[in-house]
Amino acid sequence: MTGPLSTRFAEVFGVRHPIVQGGMQWVGRAELAAAVSSAGGLGMITALTQPTPKDLAAEIERCRKLTDQPFGVNLTILPTITPPPYDEYRRVIVDSGVTIVETAGSNPEPHMAMFREHGVRIIHKCTSVRHALKAERVGVDAVSIDGFECAGHPGEDDIPGLVLIPAATARLSIPVLASGGFADGRGLVAALALGADGINMGTRFMCTAESPIHDSVKKAIVAGDERGTELIFRQLRNTARVAGNAVSREVVEILRGGGAFPDIAQLVAGSRGRKVFEDGDLDAGIWSVGMAQGLIDDVPTCAELLDRIVTEAVDIIENRLRTRTAVA
Known part of the structure; x- marks a missing residue:
């Protein structure tokens, strides 16, 4: 299943477009993940948005009823005194037949044996080259590298994507997703030019018709x-x-x-x-x-958004860049 911008990531993870909706607390629910996946990207349910493993199982089943395309589950590993029952969340993911997991936060290594045993492919989200290299060493299938522009936790190095992404792709052999500040086709082309195999977006997907958050929040992002x-x-x-x-x-x-x-x-x-x-x-x-909210001025459906991003990216690559090169 390939699209006009097929990359290693799209081929390995079985999606048409190299565009991922990253895990977002309170946002990554079935309706959004299903809409992204149905539109050709990779949607993600956020595990810890669900209060119990049993609720996560129900949410995965709800997503399956909304799309027949691949989707994943985000499992954020929090360094807390009273951690969530990760072993139970992992078991639900595996027993539900989910084959793609996005890990984030702490080292994913303690969680990998079970996922590997059941053929689950792992994307690890990180904020530095050193952490990405460690994730590659422990065997993840791809990394999502967050530049300083991102929402949530950008790490403590304050390295923007324009430097962090090529620094990572120069040293990693597994597919890399560029994350932080991406919202349109221009960003996708830039990510590919920097060596990435796709983009991971959060804020842009918050501001879509299927995003399960209040309209006032979406209007605030647009404004x-x-x-x-x-x-x-x-x-x-x-x-x-x-x-x-x-x-x-x-x-x-x-x-x-x-x-x-x-x-x-x-x-x-x-x-x-x-x-x-x-x-x-x-x-x-x-x-x-x-x-990236500075690049957002509407609330499209996920299908409209992905079509727009891919169309714009293809136009830039096939027309504007070629034309400018030829003129030069």
């Missing part, structure tokens, strides 16, 4: 620009890029003034961020969004 984010948790060495709002600015000021995590714990509670997406109150809590 926002590339300056409308805040970097929180910098002093805690756990930097996160989130939307600029009353809560995130308060968090920044508290930590800048010498505060510690207990001083902000109530402000950054996940339940508050969930209320943003469900109720549309943009100041209810912190919520992730990337600098």
